[in-house]
Amino acid sequence: MGVVQRVKKPTTRKGKKFLEERGPKIIENTKQSLFFYGRSSSETLKRCMKDLYHLKKPDAYPLKGKHDVLPMENSTPIETSSKKYDSSLFFFGSHTKKRPNNIIIGRLHDHQILDMAEFGVENFKSLDEFEGEKFPLGMKPCLLFAGPQFELDPTLKRIKNLLVDAFQREPVSSLRLQGLEHVIMFTCHENKIHMRSYRISLKKSGSRTPRVELEEIGPSMDLSVRRTKLASDDLFNSACKKPKELKVKTVKNIKRDVFGSKLGRVHIRQQDIKKLQTRKMKGLKKTRKERASHKKPTKSQPSNKIDN
Amino acid sequence: MNAENVIRFEETRDPAKSTSVAKLVDVEIDPATLLVSDTNELDLKAYRNNADKYLESLARDDAQLLINALWEYPTERYEDCIVAKLPPPKYVIPREKPVPQPKPLTRWEEFAKRKGIEPNKKKSNLTWDDVLKKWVPRFGYKKSAAEKEKDWLIEIPQSEDPYVDMFEKKAQVKSEKVSKNEFQRLRNIAKAKNVKVPSMGLPPTPKLNSRQLNSAAKIAHLSTASLGKFQPHSSKEKLLSRGNIVPLEKKRKLPVPSLEEERKRNLNIANSILNKKPKLDVDKVVNRQIHSEEVEASEQKQSKKRKGRGGGKKRRSKGHHPANKEGKKPKGGGGKRLFGGKGKQQSGRKRR
Numbered sequence: 092m093g094v095v096q097r098v099k100k101p102t103t104r105k106g107k108k109f110l111e112e113r114g115p116k117i118i119e120n121t122k123q124s125l126f127f128y129g130r131s132s133s134e135t136l137k138r139c140m141k142d143l144y145h146l147k148k149p150d151a152y153p154l155k156g157k158h159d160v161l162p163m164e165n166s167t168p169i170e171t172s173s174k175k176y177d178s179s180l181f182f183f184g185s186h187t188k189k190r191p192n193n194i195i196i197g198r199l200h201d202h203q204i205l206d207m208a209e210f211g212v213e214n215f216k217s218l219d220e221f222e223g224e225k226f227p228l229g230m231k232p233c234l235l236f237a238g239p240q241f242e243l244d245p246t247l248k249r250i251k252n253l254l255v256d257a258f259q260r261e262p263v264s265s266l267r268l269q270g271l272e273h274v275i276m277f278t279c280h281e282n283k284i285h286m287r288s289y290r291i292s293l294k295k296s297g298s299r300t301p302r303v304e305l306e307e308i309g310p311s312m313d314l315s316v317r318r319t320k321l322a323s324d325d326l327f328n329s330a331c332k333k334p335k336e337l338k339v340k341t342v343k344n345i346k347r348d349v350f351g352s353k354l355g356r357v358h359i360r361q362q363d364i365k366k367l368q369t370r371k372m373k374g375l376k377k378t379r380k381e382r383a384s385h386k387k388p389t390k391s392q393p394s395n396k397i398d399n
Numbered sequence: 400m401n402a403e404n405v406i407r408f409e410e411t412r413d414p415a416k417s418t419s420v421a422k423l424v425d426v427e428i429d430p431a432t433l434l435v436s437d438t439n440e441l442d443l444k445a446y447r448n449n450a451d452k453y454l455e456s457l458a459r460d461d462a463q464l465l466i467n468a469l470w471e472y473p474t475e476r477y478e479d480c481i482v483a484k485l486p487p488p489k490y491v492i493p494r495e496k497p498v499p500q501p502k503p504l505t506r507w508e509e510f511a512k513r514k515g516i517e518p519n520k521k522k523s524n525l526t527w528d529d530v531l532k533k534w535v536p537r538f539g540y541k542k543s544a545a546e547k548e549k550d551w552l553i554e555i556p557q558s559e560d561p562y563v564d565m566f567e568k569k570a571q572v573k574s575e576k577v578s579k580n581e582f583q584r585l586r587n588i589a590k591a592k593n594v595k596v597p598s599m600g601l602p603p604t605p606k607l608n609s610r611q612l613n614s615a616a617k618i619a620h621l622s623t624a625s626l627g628k629f630q631p632h633s634s635k636e637k638l639l640s641r642g643n644i645v646p647l648e649k650k651r652k653l654p655v656p657s658l659e660e661e662r663k664r665n666l667n668i669a670n671s672i673l674n675k676k677p678k679l680d681v682d683k684v685v686n687r688q689i690h691s692e693e694v695e696a697s698e699q700k701q702s703k704k705r706k707g708r709g710g711g712k713k714r715r716s717k718g719h720h721p722a723n724k725e726g727k728k729p730k731g732g733g734g735k736r737l738f739g740g741k742g743k744q745q746s747g748r749k750r751r
Contacts, residue, residue, distance in 0.1 A: 098585060098588060100584075114496070114499070115496040115497050115498065115499040115500075116496070116499060117498075117499060119494060119495050119496065120495070122495050179495040179496075198493070199495075200493050200494065200495065200496070200497075201496050201497050205493060231433060232433070233433040233434075233435070233462060233465055234432070234433060234434045234435070235434075235435045235437065235458055235461040235462065235465075236434070236435065236436045236437065237437040237439070237441070237457050237458075237461060238437075238438075238441060239438045239439070239440055241436065241438070242436070242438045251436075252492065252493075255432065255434060255490065255492060256492050256493070259432050259433070259434070259492075262431045262432050262487075262488040263431060263485060264431070264484070264485055264487070265475070265477075265482045265483065265484050265485060266430075266433075266469065266482065266483050266485055267477075267480045267481070267482055268469065268470070268474070268481050268482070268483055269480070269481070271433075271466065271469070274458060274462050276454065276457070276458040276461070278441070278454055278457065280441055280446065285450070285454055287451075287454050287455070287458060289455070289458055289462075291462060291466075293466070296417060296418045297417075298417070298418055299470065300418050300466060300467050300470040301418070301466065301470075302417070302418050302463070303418075303459055303462045303463040303466050304459065305455055305458055305459045305462065307451075307455060311451075327493060330493035330494055330497075331491050331492070331493050331494065332494070332497075332498055333498075334498045334499070339487065
């Protein structure tokens, strides 16, 4: 016997709206992320987490204080806080002797842990260490992934998916072309991911498209992949399921030719040759008997003929 | 409209560089997520030489490719901005929550669908009230306020008992309707979640907690004919009194009467005792009189019969007391008295 959950009806309209906002939707909200520390942290880690928080800012929620949580061992506390704050991404920082400057980036599906990857932060340079203008708040960054390992290694392939999920803000249908200002680059080489962040300046090139020039703005760090806890392919695929309403219907049988005129292809069923009216000949005429046997109930004859 | 016509860019620092980038393997670009996946091998020589510089040049090339791709898309003007229309994203990212499922049909909706009953058309929110002469909402606190205003008086129908509180009855009917609706709602939820619910009574609790188990044991302890007086139990066990399980009626404490009233009440009690008169039960007296008359008459009859026969057959009585002949019941009092005084004979009528 299963247990019925959420039997109580929301008593106020506000409460109802709140629950609807958090329920499953066809077009989902932007994924929110939680930032929190474990039992201990270091100076580098704190600066790193602060910068990552800055990269995510309007869609992020930093939790205060220390948390006695080990996500790789027991993920229940994360699942509960994800439910509480309605966030499906988390950035967890901890610093131990065994794993110094440790960051866990993870995501949840339906308030259940989907993927988690642990990284060691090395060669960290914060946003403040670079001079010059930074990116504006809430800007959607361009994400660049370089290195063949991101495609060949299944673990790194999933980590790439996780990083895209973590750093892309939301997919867009239209884009202000001048608003492209920020690039985050991930380069994979020998189990190490170099994360670099640049500011784009578009310059005149003489052709239609502008020329891109980059300027490093930070944060920059080298991430070494430590432990990972990735979802099985089945679970991952079921989490990726697209709702029927969002699937694009393929338009069949309609084409446009080079001149822009619309061409349609019409399908017709096979013609019944027996019923085809051919040339009338006396010899092929039905006899009276045949006609009587095939006789159908005829429609009433128009009366005006008789009058005339 | 072309983007180049409107967007003006500064001069490049290095005019020799162009926008074209050559790559051995074509990079994958997803414009909606602004994602570039470059699977080309890294130039290890340049990487080892100066990693940061190499990474920057690599990033520049990939970003250039992305910009080149984005500039291909059709543009639109939107509030002083040039906006490119992008196709839907290709790169698949897991959803935050599962795909919403359609709401399961309720019992009524299922029935209506089967029978082809069309759902009611949308009703207007306001209805005209003829009595109040104003528009009243169909439901909500304003509706209930209007109802209260309207029903200050309820006519009692002829078929009804005139002493019934019609307001109370109305409230009861309403509350019954509400609870029926709630029951149906819960049943629909249970059906949707595939939970088996018994058609009658309450479902058994799957697992009792320690408090519930304790109280169940205590109730079982008390559930004997002697209310658990002779049941064995450990000394540590805290036993319940009967009142803990079956709530006893609480005695209402009356307010303390005033001095005058108390005196009056006590006087009344004293008077009632002093002025006690034996009650005359007319029925009882009449019955007794009739009985005694009948007894007398039958005795006379018996004596006449005996005289008339003059020593006929002697009837044998089988263990019958001679007093039984008169039809009198045997009286108790032949046995030993348990609680009577020592040899003290009780006399007079039995007091209860």
